[in-house]
Amino acid sequence: MKLYDILVIGSGMGGSMIASLNKNRDLLVLEKEQNLGGCASTFKRYGSYFNAGATTFVGYEKNHIVKDIFDKAEAALDLRESKIAIRVLQNGKTIDRVxxxxxxxxxxxxxxxxxxxxxxxxxxxxxxxxxxxxxxxxxxxxxxxxxxxxxxxxxxxxxxxxxxxxxxxxxxxxxxxxxxxxxxxxxxxxxxxxxxxxxxxxxxxxxxxxxxxxxFHKVFYVNEGMGELFKELLKDVEVRKKEEVLKILKEKNYFRVITSKSEYKSLNVVLNSTIYDCARFFEDKKIKEYYKKFTFSDQSAFVLNFNLNSKEEFLHHYQIILEKNIPNTVSNSFFISLSDKEDKKMSKKALSVTISTHTKALFWEDLSFDEYKTKKEETQNFIIDSFLKHFKSVKKEDIINLSSATSKTFKRYINRNNCGGSPVTLKNIFQIPSCRTPFKGLYNIGDTVFAGQGWPGVALGVKVLNEEINE
Ligand SMILES: Cc1cc2nc3c(=O)[nH]c(=O)nc-3n(C[C@H](O)[C@H](O)[C@H](O)COP(=O)(O)OP(=O)(O)OC[C@H]3O[C@@H](n4cnc5c(N)ncnc54)[C@H](O)[C@@H]3O)c2cc1C
Known part of the structure; x- marks a missing residue:
């Protein structure tokens, strides 16, 4: 069996960026799903394409770590700058974040x-x-x-x-x-x-x-969906899709990685699954204990995807702030992203819309089938009604191919029911998980380790990991 230098488990922002920076080493990326990018992937349903979660691309500007990484990957990106980054609608007021x-x-x-x-x-x-x-x-x-x-x-x-x-x-x-x-x-x-x-x-x-x-930074819309960024990052990297890692065994000088399809040996393993989902891979007691000590961050997302039949000119992003919390969530606001009319792939049949808000991950786990269905519909309907109230020109029948995702959906597809790590606060700053672990050759990357979520946060973590793994 071949001995790899680095196995990267997961093709999220963290996994893809660290893989692209180390593409000259003997490296392999294993991804459970067909689509690259995890929370920032683009998927196809009802013949249309939708962004699964992330929709804004920030940090792609001179002297910024995000751009440095994409430049090193020689990525050819097809972007449009969103001139108004977000239009915030709150109690009849309009505040443009420009x-x-x-x-x-x-x-x-x-x-x-x-x-x-x-x-x-x-x-x-x-x-x-x-x-x-x-x-x-x-x-x-x-x-x-x-x-x-x-x-x-x-x-x-x-x-x-x-x-x-x-x-x-x-x-x-x-x-x-x-x-x-x-x-x-x-x-x-x-x-x-x-x-x-x-x-x-x-x-x-x-x-x-x-x-x-x-x-206040340049905010970009990615033509043809966020998933395109990952295709570019990984274009020179060996990637095996639809292959889930099930077990990782620590041998004397290397790791044995058992997947749904095969088995691999590697000197180094970089886990891009969340820090909370790592203990289950290992039998080694010390490694298990290490991962179990991190307190689960019960933050997650509720996401709606649909097509909108409309000829109207929309911005790329809106945020609607309501007076009361949205049912079954921890937020009184939701974020709307619409595909650009000129985007031939995302807007092929109708506009592609992603709406997201914040919810608790565990809330959705403890419900019976009927309760889950009822609560999901309640949240979905509430958001759609609020959306229609704010966009008077849109009729309910213009919304087609509607589906929504809870933390359970995220778990089913990308093995995570939480979204984002523990927010870095005044109290926990020294307890943030580090990309380096106490175990030789074992690393973590992604938004549950330093420095946090989104392109800029994950990229900062990748910069540190890249130094650690190449020291
Ligand atoms: C609704 C929502 C909206 C967001 N909006 C934005 C935004 O607009 N802009 C922005 O910058 N950020 C945004 N974020 C944050 C950003 O998307 C995340 O912080 C980031 O994508 C997380 O990246 P990650 O590296 O942690 O990997 P993840 O996205 O968690 O991906 C991990 C990957 O690993 C794979 N994997 C997991 N377990 C295994 C296994 N056992 N074997 C093989 N593969 C495995 C998964 O399938 C997945 O592809 C948003 C997040 C959400 C949820």
């Missing part, structure tokens, strides 16, 4: 007049810009050099950001903006929930700045 600061300020001043809006949002933007200029951002454990680089990085973070790196976001809002309306607070928190899976009450000022600033 890259241009002055234009955005005008919008926010109109929706939420506050004499200190400029000071607040300028600081948010400035902190985010400074953060992405950090050269040594690093977090890994379990080797002398990993700890040393991490310490260095934290020192740099502290010197550059001082109190902003640990002072509470909520107190900063109060200090600068004063007592703001519940509506303005909701606006801020709903944006944070999309990017950081948590709200201002649990974050440092710096984390809030990074979370709120993503529309």
């Amino acid at each position: 890259k241009d600061f002055e234009q955005f300020l005008e919008k926010i001043d109109k929706a939420y007049p506050n004499k200190n809006n400029r000071i607040f949002w300028e600081k948010i933007k400035e902190l985010d810009e400074k953060f992405w200029q950090l050269q040594k951002l690093y977090y890994a454990k379990y080797s002398f050099y990993s700890y040393l680089k991490t310490l260095n990085s934290f020192l740099e973070l502290f010197i550059k950001f001082r109190t902003y790196s640990f002072k509470s976001a909520k107190s900063f809002i109060k200090e600068v903006l004063g007592e703001i309306s519940k509506e303005y607070q909701n606006f801020i928190d709903s944006q944070l929930l999309i990017t950081l899976q948590t709200t201002s009450k649990d974050l440092s000022i710096l984390s809030m700045a990074i979370g709120l600033s993503y529309p």
Whole structure:
């Protein structure tokens, strides 16, 4: 049996990026599904294509780690910049999140007049810009050099950001903006929930700045679906699809990986499945114990996909913020992405729409078949009704091929019922899982380890892993 240098298990953002950076080593990617990309994949149903979860591509700009990785892969990307990154609709107000600061300020001043809006949002933007200029951002454990680089990085973070790196976001809002309306607070928190899976009450000022600033970056729409990004990343990499890893046995100097189709030997294993789903692969007691110690992050997504028969001109992304929570979710907002009219694949028959909101993973696990069906329909119908109320020109009969996904659906397809890792908060910053494990040759990557979710967060983790695996 051939001995591989690196086996990457999973073709999500983390697995695909680390594989592309190491394509010159003897490397193989094993992916359970037919579609590449996990939470950011594109799938076909009813003859149409839909994005499974992620729809925005951020970080593809000069001097950004995301672009560096795609450039190294010599990826030829077909992108359109979304001139208005997100249109937020809240209680009859329209707030466009645009890259241009002055234009955005005008919008926010109109929706939420506050004499200190400029000071607040300028600081948010400035902190985010400074953060992405950090050269040594690093977090890994379990080797002398990993700890040393991490310490260095934290020192740099502290010197550059001082109190902003640990002072509470909520107190900063109060200090600068004063007592703001519940509506303005909701606006801020709903944006944070999309990017950081948590709200201002649990974050440092710096984390809030990074979370709120993503529309100040270039936000791209990916022609033909997000799945195209993975095809480009993995074009020179050996990938075996529809092959699920079932067991990993630690031998003396290598790992034996048993899949649904075959068996492999490899010196190094990079797991792109979530950190919470790793213990089950191993029989080795110490490895099992190591993975079991991570507290499950009970965050997940409820996603609707449908085709929309419409000739209307839509933006790529909207966020609707409601006054009350959506039934069976933990959010009062939902994010809508529509395919570009000019996209020949995604908009071939009608527009392809993905709507997502936040829910708890375990909530959907404990229901009987009938309860599950009823609750799923309740959430789906509520979101569709709210969508129709906000888009008056759309008729219910224009919506076809509707389906929705809960944490159970994600589990069935990509082996994860949670989405995103534990939000990095003031309290848990030193407990974030590291890409390096205490076991030689065994690594993790993806949004449940440092640095977090989305293209920029996962890419930062990939940069660290790439140093660890090539040290
Ligand atoms: C609804 C939703 C919307 C989002 N929107 C955005 C967005 O607009 N922009 C953005 O940047 N981010 C977005 N995110 C976040 C982003 O999608 C995720 O953080 C990211 O895709 C996670 O990547 P990952 O590397 O952790 O891998 P995952 O996406 O978890 O993929 C892991 C892969 O491993 C495979 N796998 C698992 N177990 C096995 C096994 N045993 N054997 C073989 N293969 C296996 C799975 O099939 C899967 O393909 C969104 C997330 C969700 C859920």
